[in-house]
Amino acid sequence: AQKVTQAQTEISVVEKEDVTLDCVYETRDTTYYLFWYKQPPSGELVFLIRRNSFDEQNEISGRYSWNFQKSTSSFNFTITASQVVDSAVYFCALSPIKAAGNKLTFGGGTRVLVKP
Amino acid sequence: ETGVTQSPTHLIKTRGQQVTLRCSSQSGHNTVSWYQQALGQGPQFIFQYYREEENGRGNFPPRFSGLQFPNYSSELNVNALELDDSALYLCASSPPGQNMNTEAFFGQGTRLTVV
Secondary structure (H helix, E strand, O other): OOEEEOOOOEEEEEOOOOEEEOOEEEOOOOOEEEEEEEEOOOOOOEEEEEEEOOOOOOOEEOOEEEEEEHHHOEEEEEEOOOOHHHOEEEEEEEEEHHHOOOOOEEOOOEEEEEEO | OOOOEEEOOEEEEOOOOOEEEEEEOOOOOOEEEEEEEOOOOOOEEEEEEEOOEEEEEOOOOOOEEEEEOOOOOEEEEEOOOOHHHOEEEEEEEEOOOOOOOOOOEEOOOEEEEEO
């Protein structure tokens, strides 16, 4: 069985501060995908980033960066210089490689509130 | 804009009734998945349809059923509604080929309230 845990339920920051969201996962699969999705109040889940389990290189994409450590089953996500528009619920998710991004197992989400 | 559209956006039903939710996948996408998101929780995978056949199911009872049509649009049917079925139902589509470097594109969801 797969499981994703986001221990932080809510984070509140002031604009321009960095925000790091924690994610820990469990899976018996040897290869898998990890994702971060954003859910604004409109309800639609917006894809942010994807990482393959066999590629632990950490990257930066604009104001987003991630730290994937397979040894600790963690996939943390950082928003640099937060903006008010970043206020949303963020979900970490996991899927088997063969499902190619489908059949996602989501964590409980972390609500991020960015104050002006 | 993802191109995945769901209808209706909101729905109120009475316990014991049946409901049908609809999803139009993004153009060119042949895989559709449905998720249930209870208030304050993460989405839970219900099932997936690929080329009009069910291709995987989560931990949901048989009263949750679905269909996929030749144009790849999909329906989610829930029979004998229970109060706990109140949730946001999300549809996601993804492109052909079960290959790497794909992700699911989500619709805005249908908010179902069972009273």
